[in-house]
Amino acid sequence: MQARAPKPAKSRYKGRIFSQILPDTGLSGRALTASMSIMCYLACLALGTLIIVSKSVNLWSSNIASEVTVQIRPANGSEMQAAIDKALEVLKATPGVTATTVLDKSDAAELLEPWLGSAKVLEELPIPRLISVEIDPDNPPDYDQLANSISVEVPGGSLDTHRQWQAQITRTAGTFTLSSYGILLLVSIAAVALVIFATRAAMEANRDTIQVLHLAGAENSFIAFQVQRHFLKMGARAGIIGMIGGLASFAALGFATKSDQAGDLAQVGRQLLYGPLAFSPENYALLTIVPLVATLISVTTARLAVVSMLRRVL
Amino acid sequence: MQARAPKPAKSRYKGRIFSQILPDTGLSGRALTASMSIMCYLACLALGTLIIVSKSVNLWSSNIASEVTVQIRPANGSEMQAAIDKALEVLKATPGVTATTVLDKSDAAELLEPWLGSAKVLEELPIPRLISVEIDPDNPPDYDQLANSISVEVPGGSLDTHRQWQAQITRTAGTFTLSSYGILLLVSIAAVALVIFATRAAMEANRDTIQVLHLAGAENSFIAFQVQRHFLKMGARAGIIGMIGGLASFAALGFATKSDQAGDLAQVGRQLLYGPLAFSPENYALLTIVPLVATLISVTTARLAVVSMLRRVL
């Protein structure tokens, strides 16, 4: 039963210190800030994933879209070099093709090495030859028609547009993007709900104070402003904490990624998750949207909740 | 200023209804339950990922460990069938080898199809032959020695133990496992912090009530029990909400997985994330650990916080 000595936040005004009219206590305390921060952190992770995935997919898609391959298998009764020349001819006549590179026999053999063993053996095999074709992505050729002409005009020739591959990437990226949007939505809803509950509880906790303010002639807007100011601070604080956490996580991931060895599966996963690009400064800057939105959600939700509550009292 | 009419939780006792001695209001309201639930949800996701990854890795590892491949490339001046027979002889003499299967020429060709085109062409190629070797995982042979004997005794022969592949999987799985443990740890710390803050705030909110209880002769253990009971309910409720959310998410994922088309990259990712097994009933059951731990954390943290606070008042 020791007398409690409240130590409310103060602002100095011309020599005399003034307390806040509504205390910072009540439900809107540190637990609220903590859970709001967690949500902001989650939002940062989701947003970061979104940025990385969309950047990676763009880059990959444009890489893939700007390159197709012509494969020429050794066919019976045809000369390989003639087939290659024919293929180049067809390609050059096609609008939208910007460059062609005929891959050496050894390049093709290299691709087969995992399957067939050392290149020495392969050199003697009649393996197919590849032509890498660069495409103007803004003005791509009609692939169906090109594929048709190549298979008709070039003996043993076929066009590989990597379409299946591209579809796979797009589908996988789509899943990630969708999950990220889902998490962002969930987190926002959770944040709104949390602030509504918190506002209600804070009003409940400060019910007597609000009654006294009313009876002293305070206007609803005055009271709402006090509550709002509180949630402004809370939202901003939580947003910044969450953002710092998010930035730290991405930085840590980037660091961990660099120190890891290269390797098939891990690299594929990492490429997809963290992008061929480093998570760049612009992306970090984009994350500052999180505290801004958090503050906005917090303030407007609190304002609406408070005004609707105040309307219901005499 | 309308008179407030508190409606506290009641328990009926012999005709007369009794209110709880400590009200359910104060900071430990719905916002607390909500944020606790979110943490439990995250814990469920992390735990689920952990289960799936470890199960998948086990399964894959044992599959891979129980199977190695012998590759025999057509070497100059040697008969393929003789080489195969020789290889089988070596394998049969090796302890730990339980079975061997010589793959058809066409099986091998199939594996090369993506690279070399239709199987017709391949039939004429002198492609390598494969022998699939089953291993007793509990008693594996000495791989180094086996590889050595095969390369020495079998012309053009080599042993592929998929070791690099296995290392990749282990490394990737390790990353997932580590992140999951990290999230579990973070979530637990956050939950403990949240409950401590909440207990403090609840004690603060009910300070007057606690003083009156003290002065009426209540023992600290009596008061602590009241607070504890409150956090027991809160922890259990939040844990169950979080668990249900987690279960729903996994169920939704399983459903989405089934309806999706098969495809290289997506399938690799999905295999890793959701495992070759469906997320089975035992795994769902394992998730019930989350509400149990949440309740335990909530109650013990609250108990410790309350007792240490009560000790500090006269």
Place this chain on the structure above:
Amino acid sequence: MVRFENVGLRYGLGPEVLRDVNFHLKKGSFHFLTGPSGAGKTSLLRLMFLSLKPSRGNARIFGADIAAISPSKLPKMRRKIGVVFQDFRLLDHLTTFENVALPLRVQKQRPASYRDDVMELIEWVGLGARADSYPPVLSGGEKQRAAIARAVISKPDMLLADEPTGNVDSALGERLLRLFIELNKVGTTVVLATHDLELLNQYSAPRLQLKGGELNVTG
């Protein structure tokens, strides 16, 4: 200034706490409000300070019908009324000074303009040394005096005081009564609810007597 005609009040579905209450307070008048515990004194004051609406009858204050005042006009009207609550209702997180200055603060007056007035009043009620203390460390009588200072700081048109001397000794009670009388002399309408016979005998003023929900005006 205040006119009640056949006013009745019930809380929820309970019995009528006030029945057929009729009275009229002229501007600048001084009234005692008496009656046994639970008679409805606080309820009657709550009607007058606009924190409750009558269940029936016609209650007018400053010429407006209490039951029909729009919420947006409430703050303006309440600023003309000073209230001393029976249970003080000081804000625990504000100092005595800030509690007393509250009515001016919610009117958004500049602190510099009222600082000295507030301190002077606080000295007058004998709380000079306690201006920077928080209510939880004040004695019962000190709280009551702070509540009175808060009610009168904005020189309201009407002062409603509910048992304002229940926690102070008779000397201090007399001093506070004089404060109310001074205010009344400069034009404030005063209604003072009390059980304190001593106080009633110290000043002759008409009495509103509540009993069994009915009101009689004497003197």
Place this chain on the structure above:
Amino acid sequence: MVRFENVGLRYGLGPEVLRDVNFHLKKGSFHFLTGPSGAGKTSLLRLMFLSLKPSRGNARIFGADIAAISPSKLPKMRRKIGVVFQDFRLLDHLTTFENVALPLRVQKQRPASYRDDVMELIEWVGLGARADSYPPVLSGGEKQRAAIARAVISKPDMLLADEPTGNVDSALGERLLRLFIELNKVGTTVVLATHDLELLNQYSAPRLQLKGGELNVTG
């Protein structure tokens, strides 16, 4: 039963609120405690109900030194003391019945064993119709009576009442005084802090008079 020798009390670094207080209360005695507002009546009572420790001097209650009582023994001692707080301190989330029954409930007595006693006492203080109401809807006097009922329900060895009649009219005040006198007759030591001259004149008992932090015992 209670013996204070040269007891001094200060809050934090403030001035001494009580100085060199000496008195002795015998078992079964009845005392009034008087003094102006802020004199330290509540503070003195708080020492006696073990919610405060003296800054100096020797204060003993039930034979034990207040400054040295171990926390684990506090609940047992407090159960022997009934307190009526100046500001009531009813629990807003419990009904009147539950508030009055609280001291028995924290002693873990079975509800069936005290139900009738509690209801009888509630009727006696005139709150029969309000047993299931929550404190926020009670009038000032009704709260005070509920607080008194809570203090006496467990028939304590010592009753400390702080201004127990500040919010009730004189007829009811007399009735409550009689309750205290009855309790005193069956052996309870009573200390009653009040400003109410009327009450003081109704019963002759020794007075502890506080002034400027010093205590004089008269009568």
